Amino acid sequence: MTQTLHIIGGGMAGSEAAWQAAHLGIQVVIHEMRPTVETFAHQTGLLGEMVCSNSFRSDDDEQNAVGLLHWEMRAANGLIMATADKHRLPAGGALAVDRDSFAQSVTDALMAHPNISVEYGEITELPSDGMWIVATGPLTSGALGRAIAAQTGADALAFFDAIAPIVYHDSIDMSRAWMQSRYDKGETEEERTAYLNCPMDRAQYEDFIDALLAAEKTEFHEGETATYFDGCLPIEVMAERGRETLRFGPMKPVGLTNPHQPEVKAYAVVQLRRDNALGTLYNIVGFQTKMKYGAQTEVFKRIPGLENANFARLGGIHRNTFMNSPTLLDGQMRLRAAPHIRFAGQITGVEGYVESAAMGMLAGRLAAAEILGQALETPPNTTATGALITHISGGAEAKTFQPMNVNFGLFPPVEGLKSGRRGRKDRYKAYTDRAKLEWQDWLAS
Missing domain, CATH: 2.40.30.260 (Elongation Factor Tu (Ef-tu); domain 3)
Structure with missing residues (x-):
């Protein structure tokens, strides 16, 4: 019998991780503490609730790194992007959504999937066995936060969000x-x-x-x-x-x-x-x-x-709570001290809805591959998703590690292109063209 994947947290990262793993044939259980245990920022018990802005930022996939990340998630059959497109509101070049109908639609899609079930209640300790993804986000409960610190031997970093x-x-x-x-x-x-x-x-x-x-x-x-x-x-x-x-x-x-x-x-x-x-x-x-x-x-x-x-x-x-991921996570998003546990989303030190969902997408696929006994490499750092995972798993300086949005500064340069402001448009287009080709190759693998 195929091992069950357990996911703690039903936000952007947890929802996307569940969706990706379930589509690969894995049985998934989402553990969500809301509405039993509430947070300061959440208003509902829905999965995928937006607690700050209702915008996924720029949807330009040729000149903007977050727009490129949108494109990669759409290409990977991402639930978050498909739902955002369905509930899109006018916002110029940005992708903004009706937050209530968006969260309801995410919840309905996950509840309807035959491979996904949801259990409500707070997880206060890191599990000692099984296959788990911790996607509790920046509002990780105090008890679980203390358990993570005890397991890793390092204090979680923290910053304030408004x-x-x-x-x-x-x-x-x-x-x-x-x-x-x-x-x-x-x-x-x-x-x-x-x-x-x-x-x-x-x-x-x-x-x-x-x-x-x-x-x-x-x-x-x-x-x-x-x-x-x-x-x-x-x-x-x-x-x-x-x-x-x-x-x-x-x-x-x-x-x-x-x-x-x-x-x-x-x-x-x-x-x-x-x-x-x-x-x-x-x-x-x-x-x-x-x-x-x-x-x-x-x-x-x-x-x-x-x-x-x-x-x-x-x-x-x-x-908001986040981990010093460069010191704690390996390249497969596993906790070095307990490799049966992966972390995903904003708790890993990425910032933003899309970045959190992208790390959930990747964690779900990596966990599913491991359960199925298959080898799956992380995507190359020339892609938006790959640039983020490279950054949080060792590319960033651990001593000064802070939450990071996706940006072209995380990408390796394209050889032969002019640097500087005048050449920026051509450079960004070259980044996105390269990323799309290599992302499609990674998906095919």
Whole structure:
């Protein structure tokens, strides 16, 4: 009888790992602690729930590394990408989804698969035998986190992550705001008007920054050091780095024209992106925050168009846990101290929904191959998936290891191409062309 694969965690990585292994004929059990044990960030007990943004970021598979990762996962029959495509929302060049219908669809697909079952309840210890994948993500329970630290002999690293608020669309003043994607990007009118924009003049921007810096923030526990992932910094932290930082970041005004005052160039612009298919909810793009709830409503209502905003969800901050994977995992994603256990997803030190799902995809395939007695090499580091696994299993410097999004800096250079900004477009196209060929070869193997 074929050995059963057990997966702890039903997020992006665990869901994708289960799907991949099940399609290779392996019996899979997903162990999910929600809704029995809740977390700060989750709202439901659904598998594949999105807890932060509703975006999988750029879908450009020729000029963007995460877009290439989308392409690789689609080519590998990935559940997460297929479901995202099914529940896609207009977001310019990004792949954004209706988060509720997305998670429900992921859950339905996994529940319907004959090789997959789900058991609810918390796993508090690392198992001593069997074949397991730990895909508990950044919100790994305290008990299991302590068990991982005890098994590895090393403390888990940690950083803090923040989520952005969500606003009810009908509470936004559209006489001040307008719909437009930056630079009118998109092939259809719906795509070209995918973002809702709130303009600020200089005085309004300065007032907003003053209020932001003065607002009451969430305090950390004694002994905790606030280390953030740079791709998800709270807006207050960005503002503390300089008053103009936000204006050159999530509030940059470029590529936008206010139809209410087309002759006036905004000093800064706050963008909101649709969060559900009905268009009733919008999240404030890049506005992750650690402000306390009362302060959030006071500060965000200073944004023109949001003076009377009602919030479906306020922002917040939570502690994320990840491993020092270069020292703990081998090239097959196995825990060196207990090779019957693989780790996948954000707990391994990749950052982002897509990257987490990609590591789940790979762990599921590697575990299935081992159960079937087959040899499966990890994909080459010239592919997006291969570049990520190479990075976390030894390519990164262990002493300074931090969560990492996929990016072309993880790829080996293509010989004969010009470096520098002018040659970047050709270089990125060469990276993606090479990756697609080698990814197809790896899938075929």
